[in-house]
Amino acid sequence: MIVRNMYKLYLAVILMFFSVLTTRGNEADTTKKKVDIARIRYHENIEKQQKQALSYNGGDGKVLNVSKNKDINAFVTEAIINEVDILKDTIESAGYLDHRLKVKYLSGLENLVKGFYNGWRNKSFNPAMGSILVKNYKALMQADTKKQDISPIVEKASYEVGNININGEGTALYENIGYAEARNILFRKFCQKNPDKVLPMLEQYFSVPFADSLVAAAAHRNPNQLYDYAAATRTNVGRLIRRNNDSLVKAIVAIASSKSGQQYYPFIDEIVHERLTLQDIYDVMGDNVQYYRLLVKTQTAYNDRLIKKDTPVAYDKLLTKLKDRAENVFIEQINALHDSPDNIRFKILDPLTPQELYYLIVLGEDVIYTSSYKGVYNRMMQRLSTPAGDSLLMSVRFDKFKKFIKLAAGYNKLDEFLATMPDSSSQRLMMAFVRGLEKTGTLEDAVDVADSYGSISNPLVRRLIDQEIEKNLLEGKQKQERRTIVIYDILQTIFQSSQDSSIDISAKLNIPPVYKVDYKDLVDDSGRVVQQVFFYGDKDGKESYANFMSMFTNAGEWKVKKNAEWTEIRSAKGKPVYIYANLPLDYESGLDSIAQSKMAAYMEKHNLKPSITIHRGHSYWVGSTIRNLAPSSKIVILGSCGGFHNLDDVLRTCPDAHIISSKEVGTRIINEPILKAINDDIKVGKNVEWLTIWKELSARFTTGDAKERFDNYIPPHKNLGALFIKAYTRQMGSME
Structure with a gap:
């Protein structure tokens, strides 16, 4: 009974809609007036935009093809074609509008249809909102003709609608007393929708009353972007940034103004919280070992904070700088001296602690030679005060430990490393190695686990990994988490096939043949x-x-x-x-x-x-x-x-x-x-x-x-x- 009533209601709405459409079509016929020759081209421009829209996206030239739903298409066509035609004729026949105002509002109407069409094409405007767009223009035009402030109307509209009617090149509202405020309102809405585009847009909206708040918010959301803009001293945005009183913004400005800003910037969070000064960093910048040591020390402190869900500002920049120094200062030299005796080749590593050597390993995967890896690994283990691998990992807060295990397996050092700790610790470590692969933003950890498996010869370790994968796969199925299921199912299949070539891995994983070309x-x-x-x-x-x-x-x-x-x-x-x-x-x-x-x-x-x-x-x-x-x-x-x-x-x-x-x-x-x-x-x-x-x-x-x-x-x-x-x-x- 309920379904039948709903169907009747739906049918009544549709009939009413087409009745309105027919009425409006007749209304267009009765209100259509002779166009003054001085304004013919403005009418033609509107019709030109309408024809383009009617033919776009496979349209038949009669109905806008904005969706697969015919009712929606008819509804939008009614707004952009019929209602716009009525409004066009209404403007033309309005006795209270002189020629200049008629041209202004006709141009605004052309701007509306053009904005609708272009927004539909570039996917910046949902064409199903065509009726709302026309309704908004009518309200704006009515307020404007009465010399009323349009900003309250813009405040109630969506950004997409307001952007076309207010910010379009042919807008008719540029003389309204509320025009400037309306643009400010739209810019605020833009910033809420596009936080990463605030600074580029501020260059033309630098005078908005909330500019300083936007700069401060941008600094805390994306300090790297603000750093780039802070260096541009002659731009409007650069001047806004330099006058800002936020502590983070002021620190970024101080660093960006320095010739060695790139060396200071990775420590921005420490500087803001007064745990480091620019002088502290300057004192070690000329010494490769001391600067690298400060990077490692800060990375460890940041890891403590990350464990507490407290992400330091510009954390990614610290890691990037740490990787750069590891590769280009230390690893590059020991690689280049691969034909030299070890006492010469590895001399640059003499001052480094086990933790500092650890970061050379986990950050140098892309460039380190095999012999370089073994030299760094051996020195790292020899310098441990307590020769226990679990103690080493705890001292670096298990940072990038999955990468460390993967490399140890690849270079045949994993069994040796696991043997330095109690069995219970090595088992927990390998279980953690396999867990949580679905939680990262990339596949790198999962691929590291896959790569490592083929290098692990210890059957006990392999069995432990197999069990943990089975456990995580079952948990994923119980929670119906597709990504978890896919990751662990693939790992289980390829690990089984690596030990049993009778398994048709191509068929099971839907990939091309792996055993032959x-x-x-x-x-x-x-x-x-x-x-x-x-x-x-x-x-x-x-x-x-x-x-x-x-x-x-x-x-x-x-x-x-x-x-x-x-x-x-x-x-x-x-x-x-x-x-x-x-x-x-x-x-x-x-x-x-x-x-x-x-x-x-x-x-x-x-x-x-x-x-x-x-x-x-x-x-x-x-x-x-x-x-x-x-x-x-x-x-x-x-x-x-x-x-x-x-x-x-x-x-x-x-x-x-x-x-x-x-x-x-x-x-x-x-x-x-x-x-x-x-x-x-x-x-x-x-x-x-x-x-x-x-x-x-x-x-x-x-x-x-x-x-x-x-x-x-x-x-x-x-x-x-x-x-x-x-x-x-x-x-x-x-x-x-």
Whole structure:
């Protein structure tokens, strides 16, 4: 009965609506007046805007197509077409309006339709609000003709409606006594809706009475943005910032005015709370060790506050500066001295505490060499007053401990680290390592867990991780939290498949095959398999290039052609394989980069799309290779790839790429057999089968240094971090 009554009510509303529509249509016919020749173009401008709107979004020229709902379309059409036409004719026939006022209000009406159409197109205005927009204009025009203040009307309207009728270029309300106040009202509404755009907009609204409050609020919400604006002393916003009395704003101004502002700014929260002065920071700025020490000390203090849900101002800037100093002062030097004796190579680390060494590890993942990592790790553990890993983590408040565990696992130090603490502590640590992966804003922690699993040899630790993943998965299902379920279900599946190759991980996770790359997916339209190889012009790059070229000396197998900037290698028999490798020209002059660019341009011109991309060189060159990665790549061989961010970047460019990487710096004794195995399969038109290739290579490297080096290489089907990203993207629609 209730449903039937509701249906009758709905039907009555619809009939009433169309009755009104018909009445208004008739009203338009009776009120339409002859247009004065002096104002014809203003009427035509309105009609032009209406016609554009009627044809937009697949419109038929009669009804505005603003939604899939025909009733809404008819309702909006009534407002923007019929009501506007009536209002247009009403203005034209109004005896109490002279020519100038008629032109003004007709221009305002054109502004309304134009604002409606443009806002609909750029998605800044919901077209379903068309009727409200017209109603608002009528109210504004009525008040204006009576010389009444329009600001109360604007106060009641939404920002989107008021912005069109008041702030549009053709607004009719510019002479109203309340116009300035109306614009102030709209700006306040804009600030409430767009807090991150306040400072840019203040440049033209600098005289609003609440400008100082906006500046103070902007400082506390986004101090980094305010710092950038504070440096612009000659702008309106810059002057507003400098006159402000808020303590945070004043501190930012003082720092922005300094020549060394970027060195002071990471400590802004400490300065505001008078725990540090500019002089305190100035006193250590010239000493790399002391400045780094102050950064670590402040980071630890900030971690204490974060535990209490108290986020320091510009916390991200402190971490950025800490990472910069770790990489560019300490790690860069010990990497550069990799051929020097340890007492020379690691001398710069002599003054550092275990906690300061810890941050070199967790912040240096993207650049640290394997030998550098081991040197830093060993010194960190040796300098602990109590040789217990849990005590170390407590002293840094467990900051980035998941990254530390991931790296320890990757460099085969995890078992050693866990052995320094009681079993109960190591178990709690590994449980915490797996927990809460759904709570972070990125996938980095989850990918770190995935990457670590393949490096953990201790069956007890593996079992503990498996149990914790099962527990978190069940909790996610009970709470019906989709992201939690997806993350832990993927981890469980890839961990099980890493120990049991009979599991069809592709089918379970809805991702492309992980154990092989079909030959048909590697060939281009001309039947060629094209490979692109990146070399760099340092000493190691030149040696690597010479070693690489030694694989193609058999003239019966390969044809080699060299020019000034790259080498072209073609198979002499079997299926066509084309390999393009740039020459390792001088990197200090940027000639290696130029050679890569010219080679890429040649390949593009001749439609040579690489399906295999190979990086040869140190890990610090990997970023350059990834930036130049062709989207057509199906196999990407990176060597030491540097972790989540590089995997993420590769898969954003090549979502289905099979990635071969290494925990440590690549070596020719492993690289070349891998490349030869791939090329041998391709030349006879075979699929690239990773299980078969890795089994054959494992039989070849069975003892000593060669086995240890080979074990550090990760084949695509064991690259659990990459598999996780692929599966997550398929299930959730994006990486984040």
